[in-house]
Amino acid sequence: MRGKAYRGLRDGQLVELVAQKDAGALEALYDRYGRASYSLARRILTEETLAQEVVQEVFLSLWRDARRFDAGRGTVATYLLSMTNHRAVDVVRREENLRRWRTSDEGLELEPDPKARVEDEVEAGERRAEVRAALGELPAAQREALLLAYFGGYTQREVAALVGVPLGTVKTRMAAGMRKMKQALQDAGTEELPWTRQ
Amino acid sequence: MDTPMSHSEYEELAAGYVLGALEPDDEHVFQRHLGGCAICEANVRELEAVVGELAYAVPPVDPPDTLWAGIRREIRPEAVRRGALPAVAPGAEAGGRGLRLLPGLVAAAAILLVVVLSLWNLNLRDQNAVYRARVAALERATQLANDPNASLITLASQPGGSPEAQATVIASTPKDRGVLLVENLPPLQRGRVYELWGVPGGTFADAQKALVFVPLRRQGVTTLEFEVPIQPGTVFAITDEPGPDGSPKPTTNPLLVGKPTTA
Numbered sequence: 001m002r003g004k005a006y007r008g009l010r011d012g013q014l015v016e017l018v019a020q021k022d023a024g025a026l027e028a029l030y031d032r033y034g035r036a037s038y039s040l041a042r043r044i045l046t047e048e049t050l051a052q053e054v055v056q057e058v059f060l061s062l063w064r065d066a067r068r069f070d071a072g073r074g075t076v077a078t079y080l081l082s083m084t085n086h087r088a089v090d091v092v093r094r095e096e097n098l099r100r101w102r103t104s105d106e107g108l109e110l111e112p113d114p115k116a117r118v119e120d121e122v123e124a125g126e127r128r129a130e131v132r133a134a135l136g137e138l139p140a141a142q143r144e145a146l147l148l149a150y151f152g153g154y155t156q157r158e159v160a161a162l163v164g165v166p167l168g169t170v171k172t173r174m175a176a177g178m179r180k181m182k183q184a185l186q187d188a189g190t191e192e193l194p195w196t197r198q
Numbered sequence: 199m200d201t202p203m204s205h206s207e208y209e210e211l212a213a214g215y216v217l218g219a220l221e222p223d224d225e226h227v228f229q230r231h232l233g234g235c236a237i238c239e240a241n242v243r244e245l246e247a248v249v250g251e252l253a254y255a256v257p258p259v260d261p262p263d264t265l266w267a268g269i270r271r272e273i274r275p276e277a278v279r280r281g282a283l284p285a286v287a288p289g290a291e292a293g294g295r296g297l298r299l300l301p302g303l304v305a306a307a308a309i310l311l312v313v314v315l316s317l318w319n320l321n322l323r324d325q326n327a328v329y330r331a332r333v334a335a336l337e338r339a340t341q342l343a344n345d346p347n348a349s350l351i352t353l354a355s356q357p358g359g360s361p362e363a364q365a366t367v368i369a370s371t372p373k374d375r376g377v378l379l380v381e382n383l384p385p386l387q388r389g390r391v392y393e394l395w396g397v398p399g400g401t402f403a404d405a406q407k408a409l410v411f412v413p414l415r416r417q418g419v420t421t422l423e424f425e426v427p428i429q430p431g432t433v434f435a436i437t438d439e440p441g442p443d444g445s446p447k448p449t450t451n452p453l454l455v456g457k458p459t460t461a
Contacts, residue, residue, distance in 0.1 A: 020278060021273075021276050021277055021278045022277075022278055023270070023273055023274070023277035023278070026269070026273065027266070027270075030266055030269065034261055034265070034266065035258060035259075035260060035261060036253055036254065036256075036258070037253075038259060038260075038261035038265065039253070039256045039257065039258045039259045040253040040256050042256075042259050043256040043257075048262070052261070052262070052264070052265050052268070055261065055265060056265060056268050056269050056272070059269050060269060060272055060273070063269075063272075063273050063276075064362065065362045065382065067384075068362075068382075068384070068385070070385065073243055073246070074243060074246055074247050074250065075247070075250070077250055078246060078247050078249070078250030078251075079250075081249075081250045081253040082246060082249050082250050084253065085218070085249065085252075085253065086218050089218055127251065127254045128254045128255065128258075130251075130254075131251050131252060131254045131255045132255050135252075135255055146217070146252075149214070149217040149218070149219035150217055150249070150252050153218075154219065155219050155220065155221055156214050156219045156220060156221065156224075157221055159219070171210050171211070171213075171214060172210065174213040174214050174217065174219065175209070175210045175212070175213040175214075177213070178212075178213035178216070178217075178245050178248055179213075181248045181251075181252075182244055182245060182247075182248050185248060185251055
């Protein structure tokens with residue numbers, strides 16, 4: 001474990017230190033979110049090298065301009081993981097051969113994960129269970145639309161073509177799916193969720 | 199093409215927006231609306247949190263140790279606490295500014311890549327995601343300009359502007375059109391937009407509107423086409439203006455300004 005001196009600091013405080021070019025603060029944030037970021041990048045890109053490049057760029061982006069992070073817009077976790085998603089999607093859109101996930105809940109294992117690590121259980125494990133449960137409760141068509149966009153990097157028009165429905169239907173499905181996800185995660189109601197945390 | 203949209207249609211676009219799944223036209227339309235709509239702004243903020251949470255649906259995978267080592271190597275030259283970091287060789291820095299393009303689209307594209315990548319402080323040995331994104335943007339920009347003799351104009355940050363902001367114009371004088379490449383522009387206040395100006399002879403009183411835009415939320419290079427009268431000596435500038443349609447003339451000091459180099 002790295003960065004013991006930073007353990008007691010909140011994410012926002014660490015970002016302020018990163019803005020002052022404190023390498024230890026960036027390392028502490030990497031300890032907190034590097035694994036989630038890498039897991040997401042690997043899921044989207046499948047190739048280890050590309051996933052590493054994306055995660056590296058995410059954390060270097062924070063390093064280069066930590067002032068871009070706006071605490072009023074969301075948590076540090078949301079910022080880093082959203083950036084991971086966007087950058088990985090950018091890559092996958094350029095490299096069509098990576099898009100092997102025709103149905104994007106393939107390999108996602110929406111049932112509880114029996115192999116979660118002990119240290120992962122406490123927070124990330126609970127959060128994972130909540131997110132999976134929320135996804136699992138979505139109508140299949142809405143889930144498919146969300147996951148094709150999120151993990152496959154498909155645009156709404158591409159999703160429409162893949163699924164064989166009109167573009168307007170995809171827009172409606174994505175909107176409904178995201179609305180339900182938001183509600184389900186709010187109903188899960190823990191203080192760990194981004195909209196209730198600092 | 200500006201087609202009036204109902205607010206419920208904008209609300210529906212919000213999900214695709216936070217998922218990065220909108221087509222470019224929809225994304226620009228929504229972003230311009232977003233700048234002046236508190237309801238959609240709040241909705242987007244909440245949906246962005248959902249997008250962040252979706253990452254946790256993925257089974258965890260431990261990153262290799264080489265990943266942090268690579269980050270550490272890159273940040274070391276700037277790190278305040280250098281003593282805590284082991285010695286590693288910093289990456290090579292590239293330099294150089296300004297160029298008149300050689301004839302031939304292929305040659306132009308190749309030179310564009312080298313010059314702009316070096317302008318944007320990219321280590322050419324790093325074949326990473328940012329490299330590929332910038333190459334793709336430049337290739338597209340070169341195709342859009344469709345003029346092998348187009349000029350490459352780098353816009354420099356002005357006092358009060360963000361030092362991280364990067365902007366380059368590829369301008370075709372005979373076609374009176376060009377392409378703007380931007381990256382790392384700071385977020386705007388609500389209701390504000392960026393405006394690109396063509397400034398004949400550098401006289402700001404004569405500035406002509408070239409483009410109104412807002413920075414895309416996605417990281418990386420954004421490529422935007424514009425049309426404006428372009429003469430030899432036309433300067434390009436970016437200002438922060440009231441949205442959604444910008445101003446007929448600049449009302450604020452330029453954040454970025456670029457002058458063409460002489461042949």
